[in-house]
Amino acid sequence: MQELYPAQIAQRLDQLTELSVALASSHDMELLLERILMVAKSITNADGGTVYRPSADRRSLCFQLSVNDTLGLHHGGSGGTAVDIPPVPLVDDNGGKNLASVAAYAANFGVSVNIADVYQADVFNFSGMRAFDRQFNYRSQSFLTVPMRDHEGELLGVLQLINAKDRDTGVIGTFSPTDQRFIEALAAQAALALTNRQLIVQLEKLLESLVNLINIGIDAKSPYTGRHCQFVPELTMMLAEAVHETDDGPMADFTMTDADRKELWFAGLLHDCGKITTPVHVVDKATKLETIYDRIDLIDTRFEVLLRDAEIRALRQQLAGGDAEAIGAELAQEQAALADDRAFLRRVNVGGEGMRPDDQERVHRIAGRRWTNPAGSDAPFLSDDEVRNLTIRFGTLNDDERKIINNHIVMTVRMLESLPWPKHLRRVPEFAGGHHERMDGKGYPKGLTRDEMSVPARVMAIADIFEALTAHDRPYKKAKTLSESLEILGKFCLNGHIDPDLFDIFVRKKVYMRFAGKYLDPAQIDAVDEAKIPGYVP
Incomplete structure (x- = not known):
């Protein structure tokens, strides 16, 4: 057992502190686990290590990440090589706790297991490890296995280190009690970081599920709007990506991060959430005399x-x-x-x-x-x-009914602005609430001009109109062809309705064609002469 000097202890504490800071800011689960393992190896000067995560049914431990310096192995994480190792069962054939595997034992009982020499240990089944040693001409000796659990005792994973090396001679020794306490402290920090990350992921999934729940409600209320709620976000992202990739012209400075993309996607999904308050007989009014029935x-x-x-x-x-x-x-x-x-x-x-x-x-x-x-x-x-x-x-729609329809965007804004959006989603109400505004200030609900609107809101305005023009599931109109839809959009470009710079990219980058190829009826995809589109200069 190697004696630790105060300077070495201080160094380990510094590593734990740095890891705490890194874990707090990490968003990638794979890299998060890799950082945990590599710091654990560094603290103990271990030759290798493995991170296990519980399976979805929590009946086994899956190899998430495995590294070994001597053998030059790096599976999972940034190593790029997938982990192809069978999982470790947490239960035996009789349904009881698996006590034969050291990783399963640590996971089942929530205790650390420190073994000086696995070839001298007769408590656990190390046949798999011995087969590994024979295959790679390796000598496994000391093992330190530490479970990672959250504040409720839920298993998050298992951290296992192999072959503690003397820092001066490189001789394989044992993991000291100090090593074990440091790794247990690291595992506790790791569990906290994993819990926080999982909570964030779960909350994001919950938010997206609630958004889909609203759209399911709108769809069930009116099947004619369900397609719109699904396709406008798709087309919005297609056009936004095309603008992001543009490196010249008026839109060259527009860029998006992954967080920006997520924010815009949510806004697209929610852009018509206010329609949940709109009466069905107005939303689905197929003829002029229709109310509950066609008069x-x-x-x-x-x-x-x-x-x-x-x-x-x-x-x-x-x-x-x-x-x-x-x-x-x-x-x-x-x-x-x-x-x-x-x-x-x-x-x-x-x-x-x-x-x-x-x-x-x-x-x-x-x-x-x-x-x-x-x-x-x-x-x-x-x-x-x-x-x-x-x-x-x-x-x-008559004037009163059109006011009712137009009110859906007012309700959308009210609904979205009432929510306590986190910082990275704070612009969702602005993006979603601006798709009926016009560049000349004659839109609604706020009468914003082009300079008062963000680029994503202007993007969504084009996506909303184009999807509505090409939609073939509306009871009150026939679906437009590509050429008809682009002609109408071009006229909207000329009369101050939509952003001409974004419309130029929409046509020039063939965004309309990518959308058509995925979602339009083949009969709608006619030949388009871009030179004849109003407001567009090839």
């Missing part, structure tokens, strides 16, 4: 009443001695006019890109017809609300 059927019934009344009137005229041929011709003309008006209303009930003024006027003329309602009263053929909806110029 065009009520209007069809009124046409049936008018057709019936016309036929009854004609029959009465004939019974009164009128000219049957003239009456029949007049009836046919009236029926044809009613059928034409009926077909017209059914057609305009479907939303479009823009309703013509003369079609709007025709709706008003039809509304002026009179009919006898179920109460027997004379009434206008269309109610004011029906006229208001049937004359919607763009899409299927």
